[in-house]
Amino acid sequence: MSIPNIHVGIMSADLVEFNFHGEYQLVGTDHVSSGDGSVRIENGKIQLDDSKISLDKLYFVPLERGKSEFELKDVTIGVNFHWEQKENQKFQGALKFIIEEDKITAVNILSIEDYLISVISSEMSAQSSIDLLKAHAIISRSWLIAQIEKQDKLTDAAETYERTFETTDEYIKWYDREDHTRFHVCADDHCQRYQGTTRSHNPNVVKAVNETAGVVLSYNGVICDARFSKCCGGIAELFENCWEPVNHPYLTAVIDNPAAPKGFDTDLTVEENAVPWLKKAPEAFCNTTDEEVLKQVLNEYDWTAKDFYRWTVEYAQDDLAALILKRSGYDFGKILDMIPIERGASGRLIKLKIVGSKKTLTVGKELEIRRWLSESHLYSAAFIVEKQDVVDGVPQQFILQGAGWGHGVGLCQIGAAVMGHNGYKYDEILHHYFKNITLEKRY
Template sequence: MKIVMGVNEYLTRIQLNYYMKAVTSNFAISVFFIVVILVGVLIMTCAASAGRNRPLSPASGDSGWVENVIEYTGIPILRVGLLEGYRRVDFHLNGRYTFADLKGKPIFTGLSSDLRWRSKVEKSDPAEFVYRVLLKTYGSYKDALAVADSLTDSGFPAKVIKIGVMVRIDGSIINDSRKYRLVLGDFQTEEECGAYLEEFFDEYSPRVVRDVISPPQGRIEFYDAEYDYSGSVDKGFRLIPESSECSIILHKVKVGGGFHWEDTEDREYPGVIEIRIDLDGSLMAINEVLIDQYLKGVVPAEMPASYPLEALKAQAVAARSEVLSKLGAKHLNDPYDLCAKVHCQVYSGLKNCSSKSDRAVVETTGEVLKFNGRICDAVYSAVCGGHTENKEVVWNSPPEAYLIGGFDSDNGMLDTINLRNEEHFRSWIDSPPEVFCNVQAYGVMHQLAGAMKYYRWEETYTRQELEKIIKAKTGVNIGTFFGIETLKRGASGRLYEIEILGSRSNLKIKNELNIRRSLSKTHLKSSSFYITVVCDSDSVPRQITFHGAGWGHGVGMCQVGAAVIAHLGEDYRQILEHYYSGAMLKSVYRITKESVPDREVRIKEKVLEE
């Protein structure tokens, strides 16, 4: 029997709360259930389930942790969340499939059909949650415990919850993603967290996280367009291909959620597809796929396949590192390892695959970046704007030495510029320097024609438009917009704390993504901006223009910069060295004939004394 453990985190919508003066987001922080699934596939024999770390509070006297270990024999298999929140999911089969329930019991075998299929919720009950306030994530248990003890002594209900896992391939530990979350309380509702959000807003960047205490239940009906085949099953079902040539088309998949390219489209996927009840009692779809097949769907979705091969190879290594570094540390409540959205990495299945991007994956098979024995969290963004950012500025997590912001250039003369200084920053925006993502400066404008509109950009709103946006995004009526006070900038000039000034109230916002969301109909391209204001005769703002640099958070590799470096003749190793200083390129698995079939994936539990 083959078993796989998926440890995941559930991402929900951002919600800004004025009374708390804090930005809260609903992320889940632990995993609830373990499901053992028996399946048989020619090249993808595997099963999947979600495991749960037992959240222990050392402050309450627990003597140890229950440690989760993911162990792979052969090539890692991933469970990717493709969609959720659907009342029905329509699909087409390309090839012969077995329909099975979540326990592996066949419903239909060897079924081939040209008809459109539909699955829909027959009945369901959503999951139940406990809510907590996440103050900070630490790399050290002792550091987290010291703060928790201090808060407990001061009368706050603090505890430390461990997330992450150790990952083994063929018996060798390839990564340890364990980290420690400092949290407050066990609340039945999100609203009960409000007092602590307000109390700790200035010292931390607190947010609400939720943890499943009772899993969702439900029953799903499925049938073809002519009702030749139909069935009904508890919790979910699996579509298992009989060969590697099979694929499934999911119809009306939502893509680009929250961004200006938001849309729906049909997507084709290899491997196993699992349709099941999600946390809210609707439907989700999960793709079970070998890691390199997954990467063939990520690389061209995250970087244009027209980019130079060496840039695509750098992208493949970064994406592979991202996946393996975050196993067990994201989507903690979900029965999948990572999602197919920007939140994890964009995965488009077979849609954008090309021979060039496939080659980039194959020629870097098994390669990841490592630093101090751990696989790097090798994040990346489209256009850094000329200077990358420190990891801790963007996310409330420990800093990493290989993710320190720097100029996207080999010109040491730029080092005298301090982008935290407002005068320096405005000059930087208005007089673009010669950096790698300034494609015009390197004569590759025709090959990367679309990049310049993200290198430097402007976005303009009337005062009334911006007031409506702020109210819609934050729930706060600030009255008449007067301006924005820049409180904290990172190394790249990206804002991570601002105060919006209004006639009725002022509103503080922390976190670069929250800032981008709160000041735009969709998202500002980055938080690396300053504003100019045109006033009327009464000195009241009439028009506000954002003058910005870059697209994305700016941490790690700049994708356009990587393409330019490749155009200049450097290889993918040199590109990675430029963006992830001090990281080492290592191979953690290889593909052989023996490594594909009969893979075994197990979850092991043991108690570790701290």
Template sequence: MNVSVGLIEGQSAAEVELTGAFTDASGKPYRPGRYRFTSEVTLAPSDPASCAFALDDVTIGIGFHWERMERQVFRGAFRLMKRAAGMTVINDVPLEDYVTSVISSEMSASCPLELLKAHALISRSWLWFPKANSSRSGSGGRLDSHEILRWYGREAHPDFDVCADDHCQRYQGVTKAFSPAAAAAVRATAGEFLRYNGAICDARFSKCCGGITERYATAWEDEAIPYLESFCDGPAQSRSNSPETWIRSSPPAYCYTDDSALLSRVLPGFDQETRDFYRWRVAYSPEELADLIGSRLGADLGPIRDVQALARGPSGRIYRLKITGERDYIIIGKELEIRRALSRTHLYSSAFVVDNESGRFVLRGAGWGHGVGLCQIGAAVMANEGKTYIEILQHYYRGTTVSI
């Protein structure tokens, strides 16, 4: 099967550089070179293995602290759709080629082989899950004068299956240098899916759980999913009774590593800029925090006087947060909405405690991402210690099996 991936949206025109020969739907040939399109077109490669197209200024990490533009190269078909908001560039690519790109974009292609195999399998499962479960994983929430409760699903892409950025899964075509191991991992797991009671799993993952994985309901709708529950990310770990105590400490866990050599093999170049992923710290003055809330949520609370966690998940991630200012208060949830509100980009996670130090609000936090499902850095450490991809998957998705 093919996967349709949205690369760019909202432009007035699309400029593309073709390497190799392409043809449009009418059979018109396009030779190698640069082209500018302002109307809908579909270009198919004459030789999928050697032909490619390149796009300048593709934005990656949209809204996150690593956001930037890159020139990226893709194989497969180039498709341009015209919508009210502008032109949408789509890449139609075979499933296993898509998975190979994802595991080389989400992680470095030099990762341990067993991690690449585990990631190939969950990336394939995550992609396939909504095709069999269209009624689930939608956005939702509620909004009133004092509370914002939102979560974000996957139904925001009516014109393609997935986007190419962190909202779905990172997909950067053949831009990243693929290692033989990445292709070998996809071949070794071709057609395999993660299953629970025979059904394909919604195989969520994040960069670093912070020592305890999170349950599904903390980040999305209030639904208990047996294989997306919370547990300690270590071989013999017991959690503290207090999430606040856990966050303030640095207990051992698979994802607690300062092995620079391993991290350089595991993380893509721009992710290597972030090394305080296990425990982190940010600080704001009351006025800075009020300005953030005003710009991110449109709420005029005045200088902030108190930040209070009303509800936490098992990992300590907050999913209801009350912020009180001189003029008013607001309650924010869930996990991602909190991270967006308290940063110009995104907080690393919503697992944090708040201290007032010399008139400033100091947020001390744990982990990077929502923490649900597989912990990418923890899985890398497990693979480096000799665990197989099956052992890694059964650790992070309890009660699951792997099958075609």
């Protein structure tokens, strides 16, 4: 197997401005561009600058591979998350412009290994321990190849892939990379955080990727759909509780600690067990305030979020009702209650019943719950609800006490950072978070 190329969707906008640092040829033409440029849609085609070039798609390749790079301006990172912002980003490889939903999408095409160097740097601080970086390189490579293979299967399949189920009583939706049909993955947290060469030149990251080149996680000979999130909150979640109802035996309810914390029943699918677990802070690798460790994992825009292991969010009645209306599109009226219906292995809610004066509906899965209850996303769906100041059956205040950051499936980045800091090797980290897997070199 040769090193594959990956197509990454970077941004979509009405107007995309860029700068070629070096010469880039427009494939299929004799046109060569360098310096500043822009593309926009005119008459259903992509118009390059003020030139006569107007095509369905534009595909630029560098004339000097490895020496040239291009810059895209005003790329949005952290889309719909609390750290959302714009920045200019630089990339190696080729650049393609396509039209999607009446906007121009910029797609970066490069080798999977070059992509991984950037992903590891974008996901975490490049100052992380070498074993953490190696572990992350392997799971990111595994996830990516698994997604490409999955996309090929979905394309070949006759049936339509369904991820939204709605009845009069329930609204269940999950999010995965099937949203993308004209490139393999996007550049934001929805897939894997990828920011080109902007943060990819640390020699430790290059070393970690090069020394694990072609190595993937496999289970019974199949490349693993290896997932990761910032902080599991003490116990990892199951794949099927966040995405499609498929069980992956290597993604289990891992207790993120050398031994189960004393004084807790860790079957968090039971509400009576989940409440004390979420209210307290059991020992775990990811239960840390060590700034030396945290700075290995959290970039500057993540660093504002230090209350990731256990956190609290408060809503006034009117604010919560308005928020749920805005985010869900349903008018519940006054919010009377939010009732846990089903929890996963980590205590994350899979289904939450929202009881309103005008409407009652159960929402799931975990990310949709997080989307409905925040202007961006809640840290996680692992939370309990406390009602306060109830007047005529209407709570005036809701307090959410929660745990963890992200979906919690697979590798816990902060927990893995602590393990690396404490001397665990990359294979030990991987075997902790992914059970009964094999490390296999595919190319």
